[in-house]
Amino acid sequence: MSYQRKKILAAAVELYLQDGLDGFSMRKLAKQIGVTAPALYRHYDGKEHLLADVMREAHRAFISYVYQAIEAPTPLERFVRAGQGFLDFALEHPRWHVILYFGPEDLGMVELPADIEAMSGARHQFWIDRVRECMDAGILKEGDPTQTGLTMWAHAHGLLQLYRQGHLRIAETEFRALFEESAGRLWSGVATEAFAAQFADRQSDASASVEA
Amino acid sequence: MSYQRKKILAAAVELYLQDGLDGFSMRKLAKQIGVTAPALYRHYDGKEHLLADVMREAHRAFISYVYQAIEAPTPLERFVRAGQGFLDFALEHPRWHVILYFGPEDLGMVELPADIEAMSGARHQFWIDRVRECMDAGILKEGDPTQTGLTMWAHAHGLLQLYRQGHLRIAETEFRALFEESAGRLWSGVATEAFAAQFADRQSDASASVEA
DNA sequence: GTCTATAATCCGATAGAC
DNA sequence: GTCTATCGGATTATAGAC
Numbered sequence: 001m002s003y004q005r006k007k008i009l010a011a012a013v014e015l016y017l018q019d020g021l022d023g024f025s026m027r028k029l030a031k032q033i034g035v036t037a038p039a040l041y042r043h044y045d046g047k048e049h050l051l052a053d054v055m056r057e058a059h060r061a062f063i064s065y066v067y068q069a070i071e072a073p074t075p076l077e078r079f080v081r082a083g084q085g086f087l088d089f090a091l092e093h094p095r096w097h098v099i100l101y102f103g104p105e106d107l108g109m110v111e112l113p114a115d116i117e118a119m120s121g122a123r124h125q126f127w128i129d130r131v132r133e134c135m136d137a138g139i140l141k142e143g144d145p146t147q148t149g150l151t152m153w154a155h156a157h158g159l160l161q162l163y164r165q166g167h168l169r170i171a172e173t174e175f176r177a178l179f180e181e182s183a184g185r186l187w188s189g190v191a192t193e194a195f196a197a198q199f200a201d202r203q204s205d206a207s208a209s210v211e212a
Numbered sequence: 213m214s215y216q217r218k219k220i221l222a223a224a225v226e227l228y229l230q231d232g233l234d235g236f237s238m239r240k241l242a243k244q245i246g247v248t249a250p251a252l253y254r255h256y257d258g259k260e261h262l263l264a265d266v267m268r269e270a271h272r273a274f275i276s277y278v279y280q281a282i283e284a285p286t287p288l289e290r291f292v293r294a295g296q297g298f299l300d301f302a303l304e305h306p307r308w309h310v311i312l313y314f315g316p317e318d319l320g321m322v323e324l325p326a327d328i329e330a331m332s333g334a335r336h337q338f339w340i341d342r343v344r345e346c347m348d349a350g351i352l353k354e355g356d357p358t359q360t361g362l363t364m365w366a367h368a369h370g371l372l373q374l375y376r377q378g379h380l381r382i383a384e385t386e387f388r389a390l391f392e393e394s395a396g397r398l399w400s401g402v403a404t405e406a407f408a409a410q411f412a413d414r415q416s417d418a419s420a421s422v423e424a
Numbered sequence: 425g426t427c428t429a430t431a432a433t434c435c436g437a438t439a440g441a442c
Numbered sequence: 443g444t445c446t447a448t449c450g451g452a453t454t455a456t457a458g459a460c
Binding site for chain 2: 157158162165166167178182186190
């Protein structure tokens with residue numbers, strides 16, 4: 001990737017994170033860099049290729065938050081750290097989070113580039129693997145990990161969206177507590193009896209260590 | 213409301229349902245009615261007031277799907293019918309569903325009109341009341357109905373969004389089955405022990421009666 | 425590689441004639 | 443109450459000079 005392309009992409013990322021998709025235009029981007037709009041087309045074929053590169057950056061950012069969970073020593077800890085990373089990522093970088101879910105029409109394409117689809121698939125698979133591990137370890141009830149993982153994913157996704165759209169009317173600290181509580185209710189539906197209570201314990205421990 | 217205002221609103225509803233918020237413009241609307249754009253401003257102060265009226269129509273449509281649940285004889289049936297109505301509404305009229313969640317900035321306002329906020333509040337309250345009833349009847353675990361209701365709301369909301377954005381890559385019939393399954397997993401986390409299995413039974417009964 | 429100029433479309437909203 | 447004409451703005455993208 002040429003030096004100019006890098007510079008353009010860096011500015012595009014900054015512009016997207018500031019103004020979102022609707023506020024993203026080639027003219028604004030050019031102005032921010034200090035050139036005129038047509039100059040950008042020497043380096044990028046069009047807005048959609050540029051936005052696709054911004055999506056790739058979002059995936060890199062996501063990876064840096066979530067994939068480190070693999071280093072934890074136990075399936076449960078890997079599971080918890082993956083979930084925690086997911087939540088931190090979404091709350092700390094909401095614009096990064098939403099772009100991960102963009103469809104081709106959002107970028108003005110008919111299909112997403114294959115490599116982006118592959119990154120989305122890997123991201124999804126990583127989570128399913130964390131769920132499967134916990135099933136194998138007897139922590140989560142037996143079943144199709146894809147299904148159980150989806151239930152938890154949907155819950156997190158929905159709660160986050162309600163919060164971000166302002167329907168919950170609470171601040172981030174309160175939302176994090178609410179998220180844990182709500183996840184706890186779901187947990188007692190998906191965990192084995194032996195582990196159903198453990199989540200609540202872990203929460204109490206965490207609260208206790210914060211208070212201490 | 214004058215005759216012309218009604219005619220404009222009806223066309224606006226049609227245009228919104230067809231083209232969505234992004235495809236909604238005063239010029240297109242005027243063309244669809246057969247007048248020129250400035251004529252609309254004789255009857256509506258601006259785009260935002262028109263869109264606010266479209267939101268009000270969405271609430272009316274929602275009510276027709278969900279509030280009839282109140283007629284069912286038991287708390288559990290009222291709960292189930294409310295949930296079913298919610299799902300039907302969202303799947304049959306996705307554009308109606310998303311407009312319910314619009315914030316003021318989507319319409320180009322600083323605050324939503326008070327009556328719209330009130331309708332949203334009532335909609336939310338209706339669901340919470342269904343949850344509270346089930347708690348009082350010993351069907352759902354004791355707790356704050358707002359919290360438990362939120363957990364279920366978030367799950368449904370998230371699952372719907374993942375489906376509508378195409379991340380699940382399944383058709384509607386399969387999605388409805390998946391939704392029931394996923395809701396069942398959540399149910400066993402929020403229901404009392406005595407009723408935890410009942411949901412699964414109800415599902416099986418429903419499937420059986422469909423197959424029969 | 426970058427520029428100016430411009431094409432070709434969109435948008436919301438208003439003034440003033442009829 | 444509707445029209446024409448227009449203001450003032452946005453957008454992606456290209457042609458052609460430098």
